[in-house]
Amino acid sequence: MNIIIFGGFLGAGKTSLILSLASFLIQKNLKEVHQNDQQEVQSPYLQSPYLVIIENEIGETGIDHKILRSGGYEVRELFAGCVCCTLAADLTVMLNEIADTLKPQWVIIECTGLAYPGNIADTLNRYGKHSDPIRIVTVVDAERWEELAEVAPILVEKQVQEADVVLINKIDLADDEVISLVEDRIHSINASAKKIRLSGSGMIPGSVWREITGANGSSEEVTEK
């Protein structure tokens, strides 16, 4: 069971990018099923659940789970608290139950914008039943980075520090100079993380998701939400 944790400040673009990644993974699964079994598959959900998305929202009024579910994905919710602190145990129980019953290939966890994804990974590594390494993807809003780094420096810097991959999102809203400055700053906080510039409101090249998931495929493909 592959687990990817999506972190990043409120509104950075986590849900938009998860929709694109989920679409990529489902398409990849369909292709593999066609190739391997030579059988006609009408819906990815015959294979279901290949992918489970866990949504964590602080209040009970969030709509991300509805957006994701409207894409046909299997979504589990953890409301009214943050999975990196008060709901850490609930997340572990949920994930262990998913591992025992649904046994999906992929689990994507969207944290609240206030979470420290590294704390979540630590808890899951300690108490979880999965054996594969957990990947942390932190989404950064290129346009608002400087402002947020002033207002909430510890939070946004730690989110970057804990990442395996930093997605520098919303590049359509920032000019090149600002994006380069943000990239340099991110590099100074976490030199080893892979940094990728993109725009979650447009088409994402399949190469981005292959890089993150380690999947194979054509370099031409793009994923829509």
Ligand SMILES: Nc1nc2c(ncn2[C@@H]2O[C@H](COP(=O)(O)OP(=O)(O)OP(=O)(O)O)[C@@H](O)[C@H]2O)c(=O)[nH]1
């Ligand atoms: N212009 C632009 N807008 C984007 C981009 N990515 C996301 N958005 C928009 O930014 C807003 C927030 O995106 P979400 O994907 O909901 O962000 P999030 O990080 O999941 O937000 P929370 O879950 O509330 O923390 C939405 O209105 C998106 O349509 C982008 O690359 N460019």
Ligand SMILES: [Mg+2]
């Ligand atoms: Mg969201």
